[in-house]
């Protein structure tokens with residue numbers, strides 16, 4: 098056997114093993130044996146570069162960079178589909194199709210609508226030549242270098258297949274591959290992708306096909322065109338594609354089906370409306386197509402979409418899944434929030450396994466039982482909520498969910514005040530999540546903006562028992578901070594610098610940072626306006642408080658009882674000793690326009706300003722603040738510990754570097 102004959106033989110065998118493994122899911126050799134054959138082929142190919150072939154199985158791993166994707170006109174436009182969301186519209190569509198085709202004896206192919214990116218694969222001479230994205234429907238980008246890395250896509254067609262063939266399909270991420278990709282990104286400190294479709298689309302357009310190969314895209318074919326072997330029906334085309342090694346929606350698992358009436362179509366849609374949650378891939382509906390090609394042609398198309406097909410879209414925002422348990426979270430004010438733990442389910446592209454149930458009344462209203470199938474809805478909030486229970490699916494002898502009696506963290510008996518919906522853990526003093534929550538609130542960017550101390554550090558300090566209140570953070574001092582395990586010199590300096598910077602955070606934000614129940618940012622501002630120093634606020638009567646805009650009886654009560662608590666009085670005294678602002682600053686008279694027309698990016702920690710404070714100062718003097726460095730930036734105002742990427746970018750764009758001292762001199766600041 099000549100080297101070329103062996104190369105050819107290995108390529109055929111490996112293509113077939115790939116198909117068995119990825120498409121048929123019936124491997125006939127071990128992974129090790131596959132690797133051995135692949136290695137042999139790779140060695141032969143590198144010894145004989147004259148036999149290189151972009152469609153060799155060795156090319157699946159990617160390689161080489163593509164600078165610009167070639168734009169290529171589609172052979173036939175890539176159309177979209179008309180959508181419908183209701184059975185009534187489906188009936189109308191079926192009726193219209195009967196009229197257009199002049200028969201009521203239509204067969205329908207119904208199949209899952211995969212939520213990914215459309216692709217058109219061109220085979221010529223039996224090998225993959227191009228892979229075009231949809232683009233504007235008339236022409237698309239040729240991303241074949243990336244598509245070659247997708248394991249299920251045949252690079253070479255088997256004997257019996259037409260030499261020239263166009264296959265259309267959807268490129269997707271299976272849920273498990275999407276999760277693996279995001280896990281890898283988060284471990285490398287990169288942002289996670291929000292949903293599989295965007296990730297698939299971004300991946301297809303990457304310039305480095307080696308990275309594409311590692312991400313493991315998949316494809317499902319849903320259309321085929323061949324002048325050599327025209328197909329009489331869509332279902333026949335799909336059968337042929339499956340035989341030639343393309344991944345198609347399996348009929349055996351009802352991913353596709355042939356239906357003879359609107360009733361059969363509705364049966365299929367109803368089945369997938371609930372079952373699709375369990376699919377390994379995101380779907381957003383079902384595509385319904387007239388099966389026979391000759392009837393399709395008779396019906397024709399509008400400018401945008403064929404008249405013989407339609408997408409039935411599922412309501413994307415809801416899913417039904419079993420309730421496993423209910424856990425209880427303790428907030429900084431001691432409020433207890435019940436959280437439902439669910440069997441993971443996909444809702445509009447994200448995986449959901451927790452839902453909030455608000456409070457005890459909500460649990461009672463839903464009459465929640467463990468094991469119940471619950472409807473989960475994703476609204477505007479980040480955490481989805483349970484909207485209903487499917488009583489028909491309640492397991493036998495299911496146990497009713499009863500609200501916790503004790504705090505899950507400190508064991509204290511929970512309380513529920515008259516007229517309030519929420520339960521509370523009354524153990525303000527030593528319940529760990531309350532302590533942590535209060536300190537995290539205090540250091541938050543919108544409160545004291547102490548960004549040199551992270552949440553993990555707060556957790557450790559509280560767990561060690563070194564810190565119980567915000568004032569303890571200031572008390573730690575250089576020695577205290579340096580005793581903290583794994584806290585290096587640099588971290589100590591950052592923590593101390595940002596604590597120091599917090600002493601100039603204005604009074605209204607200090608009021609907010611104290612974490613008085615019901616005193617949010619807005620109320621804190623109003624209070625600061627009404628009482629120019631904290632002593633006045635502390636001494637205010639309920640009546641005085643009720644005179645403040647936005648303050649009602651509940652807020653007034655919360656404020657008076659907060660100031661009446663000796664522990665809080667002690668905390669205030671200690672914070673004042675550390676120099677925090679407890680009175681309104683004199684109105685600033687030093688505004689100017691010396692920074693007029695200049696754009697600043699602020700980075701790092703400052704000695705005389707908090708992060709927001711320095712931004713305020715820039716604006717007070719007529720300058721503009723931008724969040725990232727661009728060619729339009731004039732100055733990078735750099736404090737301690739400027740981010741290296743900002744620094745590099747500023748240097749490469751020639752942006753002027755400004756220190757805090759230079760800035761203060763410029764605006765004539767003496768603070």
Ligand code: IVH
Pocket residue numbers: 176177178208209210211212213214215216266267319320384402403406408
């Ligand atoms: S058939 C004439 N079948 O949905 C259009 N499309 O809006 C024929 N899609 O961009 C399309 N799964 O990429 C068809 N089983 C399926 C599909 C499917 C997903 C996508 C397709 C197209 C969009 C239609």
